[in-house]
Amino acid sequence: MAPHFLGIVVAAALLASTNAQSFQRLGACPTFGCVFPPDQTDFLAGQFFDIRLEVHAPVNGSEANGGVPDPNFTFSITKDGSTQRASTYFGVAEPTLERWNFTWYEDLFARDAGSPSVVRVTSKAYRRVALYEAGEYTATLSYNNGTKTTASWLVRDLATVRRTKNVVLFIGDGMTTNMITAARLIAHKSVNGRYQSKMQMDKFPVLGHQMTHSLDSFITDSANSATALYTGHKSTVNALGVYADSSKSPFDDPKLETIAEIFQRLTHGGVGIVSTAFIADATPAALTAHTRDRGQYGAVVDSFLNGITNYTWTNWTGPDVLFGGGAEQFFPGKTSFQGKDYYKAFAAKGYNVVQNNTALQAASSESKTLGIFSVSNMAKWLDRNVYTKNLVGNKDAPDGKNGSATDQPGLKEMTLKAIDILQTRNADNGWFLMSEAASIDKQMHTLDYDRALGELLELDDTVKASIARLDHLGILKDTLVLVTADHGHGFDVMGSVDTKYLEAQEDDRDKRGAIGVYRESGLSQYTNPNSESGPSSNASSVNNSTGLTFTDGTYFPSNWDPRYTLFSALGADPDRRENYQVHKNGPRKPASNSTPDDYVVDYRDAVTGFVVNGTLPISEAQGVHSLTDVPVFAQGPCQELFGGVYNNIDIFFGMADCLGLARDKL
Template sequence: MVKVLLFVLLSLATAISAVSAQLDHPGQFSRLGACPDLGCVLPPDRTNFLAGAKFDVRVEVHGEDQVQPDTEYSLYIRKLSKADTKARKNNNNKLVDFTKFTKVQPDAPETWNFSYFKDASAYWKSQSGDKNASTTVNVASSAWRNVRLREPGTYEVLLKYQDMASGNQKTSQLIWNVNAASKKRKAKNVILFIGDGMTTAMITAARLISKPHVSGLYQKRMHMDQFPVLGHVMTHSIDSLITDSANSASAYNTGHKSSPGALGVYPDSSPSPFDDPKQELLAQLLRRRSKKNGGKGGVGIVTTAEVQDATPAAVFSHTRQRGEGATIVDQMIHGQDPVVADVILGGGGKYFHSQNGGKSLNGTDYYEVYSKERGYKTVFDRDELLAYKGKGPLLGIFHSGNLNVWLDRNVYKDNLNQTASDPRGSDLPALNQPNLDDMVIKGLEVLDMRYRKEGWFMMAEAASIDTMMHPLDYDRALADLLELDNTIGKTKDWLKRNNLDKDTLILTTADHGHSFDVYGSVDTQYFNSFSDSEEIEKKNSIGTYKNSGWPSYVDADGDGFPDEWNVRYTLAAGTVGFPTHREDFQVNVNGTRVPAVAQGNSHHHFKVYEANPEDAPHGINKAGTLGGNEAVGVHSLQDVPIFASGPGSELFAGVQDNTEIFHKIAEVLGLGDQK
């Protein structure tokens, strides 16, 4: 149903010749990401909405340099009838004042100014000290909050304003598509697994090092491999080719594109990062689902990152800046229509307290606040987590920052002693952290006890796939990918034991990718036999095509992970976007790689990064493909896979935009009817 609706509505919109789409502007810099003209409406042109979902609208009218913007602008809207679209005319329904149509009064008008760079030349001039390189923009703005369009269809939105520089009347015309969702649930529960930064090539590499093969044939497959439905997801953001985790995860939770760094909002140009136009979140919709359609559902958030980090925060937060960790903690329980998830498990303890480097909002003890105001039981290590048998909401914080990665938690355990990482702010390390499967299974137990009848939604993230790909620590990234896969297998077993498998849709995808691939194998013994000056000989240890023999990894105990990580024959692997660094194709047993370090400043006054001499000291040199100001690798454009199993899984086959995932989950959970 969702696919058909999306296709029909987009086709109707395309047929309206009176409102032609304005193509995205080329270039690396913009005045405001979703704002191609001096007159801006957020949400922008061609946005798709879920009928009945709440959203904010922001109008901005701009004047550059000394030009003041028009403050007498007007906003109109009309619903286009099928006759209008069929006849390619727009006569049946007249444009109506936006306030009158929506019955929502705008906030008081606002004015402010901001600055931007028109192109790369202007930006780099500013980095060299030119204070006149930026362009000032003066803004007049209004915002309408909690708008709802309940009737599916195609809407035209029109902003009329004066270009004060030329004196000409201007208009900005938009099309909004409002999609219906089913009022009947296909699944009672949905689990959305996110392998942050995970790509098909990484899954292939993880399979290669963990699964037995005979005569080139795998004797076992990964749990992801066994999902019946496979699709691909396009990940770009509203104004950039390369997304970050915030706005890509936000697309999954709202059905709207956004800009890098943003969570649940369209970034505007206002001074505050918290007043940008919001979109209602999937979890919020589930919380107010009507009783006749199943009632309020449960929400669980599990991550190996900080619980305030981009992907988990996308489930409950609204802000233009993902780095506002202290306020994001507060938003969970005090925000506008707060989600107040039933299960919150991960890291990020430093934002809950003010002890020993704590960064909580206003020095508040949020462990106490969560407990007293919302009834959370708080646990701080693996033993406490597994021992919890209650039905109340559960908050588990196991590290001051991100949890340590699987390879250090389970193999190179001495690395856990390197920092004071206790989530309560002591000087002690967090030595007893849970694994991802511990958190997911305990979270499911709590959700099932609290919402067996109504159903629930869980987002579970293997965050450090991405976290380790940035410093080019491929072994640690692949180990966390294998942890995700093993967790999926254990989750499927748990669902079956509890008779929930036929009622639960499981999705596994990524928020974005890295440009990782494997191009051969490496004989590290031969590699290490040569001196640092013999780089050509070292490179000859890389076998390609017929010489790319099998690596040495073996999983004899069948736990889903290689028994030994420091092996002779490894993978020749890499990415496209990386800083200058050294490479030896071998696991770093002493902790996460630091591929590049600052070696001084450029004439632009930023730090310049060169290869870290302590990382792979006997490796080969690899000249960076990124600017000298980049210390780690970066995300890539490629589509990411999505695996689906359970009721409604057929909706996720084929190629789809990341915003469509939201609409399809809403369809499966029956979110077409809210109170």
């Protein structure tokens, strides 16, 4: 993917800023007194967190109450019938009072009229506190002469005994059950309705569903959902490891200690972070960063190395493994933190630095290792393996010198090396690895379903190879393996498309006649069913056009460009043209704009297809996330904790329980 895509990918989450009913003054704060962590919050015993209190006084708008926020509010903690001032309870100094103003729009009409509501705020923050005793707490903010905001907090009664030595958390970003079904269809041969091979995920003994909604909106982004998965706390879109407050600074929001931080602090075990995204992207970032603005990429990379530096926090000593893209935050320049060279900064702290797959494979497993393999997001499986000419000319070499990053590892190569390093360095203390297939999401955003499904199949292949490696290392029984997602996209497959017929029709409405539904969907042409028969030879398939061969239980389509393709859709799109064929010349760009907020069909995309008008606001360049619960596949110690239906925060609590991370004292 060309570097210029970087901004657009992020834009989907960051710039959708002024529509519909998030016209709320502040998330999780329906009254004028705000407590973060808010009502209905669960905690791991001993987990560090900050508390932010805000008292709001709207100056204008429908809630206007004089505009004078109470500076004399008080805050107390009640436990087992005993109430104490919070500063007393936590044994900290009373925080100093802060003041600021912020503005918001009550609705779209107010936005169109340019009529913001102004709110004046008084606030305090308690930094790095923790609750150690399991049970229920009541946090009470008193303000405006006796008005109260109460928050029920629960410290879960979890194990302090460790049941797993290692955890591998695979995240298929944006991956849904629907996508897994489609990936299976194109990669695994079926005879008379019976698949002749299985996805690795299909073999996991325990299946769960997790709910992905936000604290204050029912659709999440990857920052917010990663925060839930890693901290056990739901947050707000764009927030990494914090609750979002209303202050101006993106670096003073109330923080939440992450599974990586807790694990390293308590066990001194190793942490690995692997992603096919630019490594400052939300899903890897949320393991160490604490900001409500996921766009602070430079600061995110600094946090990987140095942890939190503006407040007292966990003493973070860096991950053992950090592999991904996003070289623009590493070589010195405008997009790195304070213009610094982070390759040098990591090397100065003892990291082995690698920048291509050859070096990665040759790297020792003894050292902490930084592997940055491209500018922006890494190349897609489909481009690395089938349409390889697309790797050339992207000026995305990780040294920042405008060469092409043609020697990039895939998720499998990065993950296997990460396991080797983590195990070599942490045979005693164990380790935690997060491995993200980031571009399932990124390619779903741009309606490039072939590339997205290629990334999903690469994830499944990575899971399979990782389990084999864990087994080879003799640690499979000591390792909890989870495969899940952070949110969905509204993707599904509804039939097939005769691309030859579609192309032969001249009229847009006639082209729709190429689509076959129900019985007329026929069978998948991606696995060449007509070239083989019977149950044999299913582990090997050859792509005649590229010579690609898959053996040894590696499952990818043998033909990405059959006559009969999948009739897929996302359900929330910009204007675009559809011809339902693989995009051979690189990742898809369905819509483009001549004025900033008016995206229309990109004239270069799917030229033989028909035009479909989108339903999204015309300011959206690409598809958006969806509501659906996402699957959780679990195997290993504590697998039974991950069956059934639960909230995304329960993934954190399950991992923490299995690792025995609860602490009843500091």
